[in-house]
Amino acid sequence: MITLAMDIGGTRMKLALLEDGKILKERMVEAYRDGKYQKNLDTAEREGRAMMAEMGLDRVDGLGIAFPGLVNPKEKVVVSANGKFVDAIGYDLKGWVKRTFDCPFVLDNDSNAALIGEVAYGCAQDTRDAVMMIFGTGVGAAAMMDGRLIRGKHFQAACIxxxxxxxxxxxxxxxxxxxxxxxxxxxxSWSLPLFARKDPLFEVSALSGLEVIDYKNLKRCADEGDLLAQKLLKRSLDCWSANLCNLIVAYDPEVIVLSGGIARMGEDLRRPMEEHVNKYAWTPWGHPAIRLAANPEASVVLGLHKMTLDEIAGKNAL
Ligand SMILES: [Zn+2]
Incomplete structure (x- = not known):
């Protein structure tokens, strides 16, 4: 079965056609940042259809849509967008899918999808107790205990x-x-430029000459010896590590997966967080394994694929 996955993020969207847990075709497109969800859906439809045409497909078996905010996956509506895509709240996705791809579909929070993707096909296939930390425009999380995704009464447990x-x-x-x-x-990623610009070191930092202050540029400047970049990177790693300790207290995971664009930092991200957790987290049973997603850009679409297959099979227990 071939499914189409749409990971519509705050700054970019990733689209993929998948079959049997493998990506057949994928593309990354800039998202509109003017808060218009409809325009992003139109783009996702156009690009999705273009990929299908390249593969000679006139239909897909199912569709998965990820949203970077709170959703009700049962009713398939966006509940809260937190500044991103304000017209997404309450948007009639069922109607949109009926008018466009006309197939079974799922809508879920992007972090939840990412964790499902890593447990189903990625670096956490050996566990039923896992936590995801995914670094996008913000930082998302997700938790699975005994094989079950933690959702909560209002579908906002863990994912925020x-x-x-x-x-x-x-x-x-x-x-x-x-x-x-x-x-x-x-x-x-959204708060980094605010901290950079208000720091007294900003005027003498290489960061002040950059058009975009993101973690990719921050890491490069830090590696080149820029003091503010090094300070902000260290501070970010401390914050992420502290948050990871909170997630461990809350969800008692065996495996923690780091994903999203910033996870491209690789061991420079994973190792300091592992050292912090091993030193400070209260886990008398041992240490949780902290792993990097093999392809941080793919976790969400892999999870959407799995959730869509489950939906088609009637196995999505919500
Ligand atoms: Zn907040």
Missing amino acids: GGHMVIEAGPDATPCNCGNIGCMEANAS
Whole structure:
């Protein structure tokens, strides 16, 4: 069975055609950043159809759509977008799919999909107790206990694990979710430029000459000896490690998977987090394994593929 997966993120969208847990064809497209979900869906449809045409397909068996916010996967509606795609909330996706691909489909949070993808086909196939940390525009999380994805009464358990609080007090950093002191307000792709620009070292840092302050550029500048870049990278690693300890306390995982664009840092990301967890996390049974997704750009679409196959087979227990 061939499924189409649409991972529509805050800055980019990844589209893929998959069969038997393998990506047959994929492409990455810039997402519109003006908050228009409809325009992104139109693009996803056009690009999806172009990939299908290249493979001589006029239909797919199922469709999986990931959203970088809170969704109700049972009703297949977006519940909260947290600043991204405000017209997505309550959008009639069932109607859109009927008008476009007219096939069975799933909608889920992107972090949840990423964890399912890694457990089904990726680096966590050997466990039923896993946690995902996925680094995109923000930082997403997901948790599986005894083979079951943790969802919660309102479908917001675990998947907003990047909004665990790591700073207390009235001066804690404001977050785009409305809370203060959230981890991703302290260390994520969206908050990084804010911290860089308000630092006294900014004027003398190579970061001040960059058009885009992202983790790819930050890592390069840090490797070249830029003091502010090194300071911000260290601070981010500390925040992510603290958050990982929180996720361990909450979900008792055996395996932790790091995915998303920033996971391309590889061992420079994984090793400091592993050292922190091994030193500080309260896990008397031993240490959770911390692994990098083999292809950090693929976790979500692999998970959407698995969820779509389950939906077609009537095995999606929601
Ligand atoms: Zn928050």
